[in-house]
Amino acid sequence: MTGENQLVDASPRTPDGAPVPPAMPAPAMAAPAAAPEQVSRARRLALPAFTLASVAGAFAYVGTVDPNEPGHYPVCPLFRLTGVLCPGCGGLRSAHAFAHGDLVTALGANAMAVVGYFGFAVFMALWLVRAYRGAPAPRFAPQPRYWWAIGAAALVFSVIRNLPFGSALAP
Secondary structure, three states: OOOHHOOOOOOOEEEOOOOOOOOOOOOOOOOOOOOHHHHHHHHHHHHHHHHHOOOHHHHHHHHHHOOOOOOOOOOOHHHHHHHHOOOOOOOOHHHHHHOOOOOOHHHHHOHHHHHHEEEEEHHHHHHHHHHHOOOOOOOOOHHHHOOOOOOOHHHHHHHHHEEEEHHHHOO
């Protein structure tokens, strides 16, 4: 017999020539796979949500444990050694007042910290919206000149709050 009239068997075979058994069908009761968009959205939101929950937990703790009562938190070492208020002095009192919704007292304790709270809130809102939409996370990478400006502002704030006419900025 020549090869022209032979039937061609195209079924898969093992290396020894035996036919491969058909694949088993999937069980009818298999759970439907989760939509890839939902899983990835949850994964994208996990880190910003964890960060926000951690900061909210810290504010809840400071809001519960009053820093105005002595003995709960350590005293600023710079203030204890020199009597000079650093840019962070009053930050816990500011956070306590902010957690209780008293913005005037928070500004009086440390105005620079309150600016930081609002800056953090804007960054977190942007991060959550971008994570929800699938966009890349926002980057906070200021140029060196902006870091120098922030440092200069902290220095000026610290000097003014230690002078007699700047006592309104002291905690």
